[in-house]
Amino acid sequence: MTETTTDNRGIYIGDKPLMSYVTAAVMQLTSQNSNKLAIKGRGKFISKAVDVAEVVRERFLKDKVNLDDIRIGSGEFTNREGKQVRVSTIEIDLVRKA
DSSP, X not given: OOSOEEETXXXXXXXXXXXXXXHHHHHHXXXXXXXXXXXXXXXXXXXXXXXHHHHXXXXXXTTTEEEEEEEEEEEEEEOTTSOEEEXXXXXXXXXXXX
């Protein structure tokens, strides 16, 4: 994934720079009147998803958002070689304080 993908449910983390995702998250939580945001990562992007959530929570929107929920799991998909692969996933929900 090479672009910042956002929808009503969240931001999907890929290989762009960390600050691209942080900016998208801050914009979604402040400009778009969204009360809740899910930051989603899978495989090697799980650690970047955690970093994005922490930078948003501790640097940019300190005392304005709370960690609401963290969900972990795994899923299967077929890779380019046609082989079934299992990959871990994480979803981190941030919610604006009232």
